[in-house]
Amino acid sequence: MAGVAAAGAGALALTHGQATPGTVATELVSDAGGAIPFYGARQAGIVTPAQDRLHFCAFDVITDDKAALVDMLQDWTAAAARMTQGRDAGTFGAVGGSLEAPPDDTGEALGLPASGLTLTIGFGPTLFRNAQGKDRFGIAAKRPAALADLPKFPRDALEDAISGGDIGVQACAHDPQVAVHAIRNLARIGMGKVSVRWSQLGFGRTSSTSTSQATPRNLFGFKDGTRNLKAEEPQLLDEHLWVQQGDGPEWMTGGSYLVTRKIRMLVETWDRSPLAEQQTIIGRDKSEGAPLTGKQEHDEPDFAAQDGEGQPVIPMDSHLRLAHPDQNGGARLLRRGYNFVDGSDGLGRLNAGLFFMAYQRNPHKQFVPVQNNLAKMDALNEYIRHVSSAMFACPPGLLAADDYWGRSLFA
């Protein structure tokens, strides 16, 4: 973020306790190290090679005033365009403005580079019609069919307080301090218009979204994200990830739908199960991540293969089989989840798991059938519990600096 030295430090040191007028042009001097372009046909943070750290935040809109909301979205856009380029959230920044006013940046990212920060916005079902059925902003008619509420799945143990949300913002970066700084400044800017409904930190990515990345491991110790949609497959992305013309309302063409599920993993129970059992539950080996019918991570699974006793080598209730496109009418997802540990659960165990995130063209044709399949039969279910759920319509990217988040929806 904006270099402190250039942000008027000397001047400030001379003027403690006095009002310092004037705005310092921090734009000119900022460190944009590792910056990812904010403007583009697609929002960054979807096929962008998954960064290591996450801060996700779901906001409730607490104003009914459309103009106020639109104002805030404009301010958010300006701040996001700045922060993703390694700058302060506002024009005078954490240390450059008047001493008599609150800074327009909170300061904890001063001196840090952009760190690959991406900010990705999405709009939840309740923005179009709230829990009381009210169309607060006159946009109910623009709600895409694909954003219809998710069904209740077998075994769901969802907590309302950490589910849903009117607006979702995903901040990903290589440095968690940078991701937290970004969310915190959006919350600051939105004060009085939005409030934080829930927020989630993720410390380790559990997916690759590019063939350039090594496959990371989740908290069950397995490689995760092997068979993910990847940035390098544009045709598959058009088929499975990006909303196409005619899919629904025009404002979502070129966008994507995000489903988030916070999934508690009962790591203590898992850690007591034998290696063989872990491997048959997943359908892959723990070392290489190869399907049980193969040797290498990227070998194609052979679902027909049988062992000496005529049993399928990749069990019928294995996660790999049940999640595979073959079992789901070809449906695929771009997974972009993160490991989390949220302290302990009050029962002597770590509160650990996977903050699952998946982007897709239509959740009702992709996430829903896959999750139905998994929720009914997955051998993994003994070790996991879905505790939160949310869904957001993420519009396409912004092309010009006078465009703003939500314009195509609100204007």
Next chain:
Amino acid sequence: MAGVAAAGAGALALTHGQATPGTVATELVSDAGGAIPFYGARQAGIVTPAQDRLHFCAFDVITDDKAALVDMLQDWTAAAARMTQGRDAGTFGAVGGSLEAPPDDTGEALGLPASGLTLTIGFGPTLFRNAQGKDRFGIAAKRPAALADLPKFPRDALEDAISGGDIGVQACAHDPQVAVHAIRNLARIGMGKVSVRWSQLGFGRTSSTSTSQATPRNLFGFKDGTRNLKAEEPQLLDEHLWVQQGDGPEWMTGGSYLVTRKIRMLVETWDRSPLAEQQTIIGRDKSEGAPLTGKQEHDEPDFAAQDGEGQPVIPMDSHLRLAHPDQNGGARLLRRGYNFVDGSDGLGRLNAGLFFMAYQRNPHKQFVPVQNNLAKMDALNEYIRHVSSAMFACPPGLLAADDYWGRSLFA
């Protein structure tokens, strides 16, 4: 952690569903990138230049069987010695052992380097005599006077469930996945003997513990750790950090006492206060971190300096003045805290703050007077709330591979 390729991956791929006997010597092939020595006169993780990420865990001992506890501490020591060198927690690891047995490593750090991991252990007051006053392990007589319970401070808002603990383990690393992996494997090894009382992730260090490090920023946007005890000041460390011969029981000589305080920071309120007010509350400027009477970060504060109206330039109720050794009989601390964000607080705000940790020779002569001073008068109090507290006696380091955590206390 142990390279998967070398850990018998080929062999495993051939033997899915069968029992694979034999132990793979993962020690020989592991990646020790960035490893910090485990053995030494002092425990690592105290003056070690503060790593970027933290996972702290406080355990309750749930067995009354001293031999079982000592067994576990021996197993923990062996695992800690391995993991800090970038190896698996156990000898056959996540993928090397029998398919019929649970792995002796959980696997999520496979392929990751040591990442500067340090594991630092401490023993809490309740290990010596539990809440019911019982001396479960016959060590009550060995309890150092310096480990007497902390007093209740004005404004304390402590939650019992996330305070205290019989044993504390601090895992610090550059990669959070490595720190989490270490704590999780200790919890796994301790199953049935200890349970997780509370655990805390920290994403950004708020202190430098070495002159080789730049000063980081806390979530109020200020440089934090400027005037900290540093590794390069051995005389000061002997005076303020390391327990000296004659201070108390011999088993603590060369050790240090850790006080942890989880401090919620009301960032939303802070963010609305003017820059001038923030600076007078801290007593330093936000840009450079210089005392209000100086220009550069490391300038000595001049507490006698007055402004044109005869008021002290560094206010009487500023954090800098109240925490300074001059106001506390010369007491100093080695601070080693981390920023945290634990989701939201259910009231529309981020649950953010500082996980304060400080090491010292005697908490009752150092932390206690400073905190008494701060709790009474600190202008910062309007913006913070102490929600958890714990204290641990951290013995000196282990010198030889046949020594183990707690031997000097239990043997």
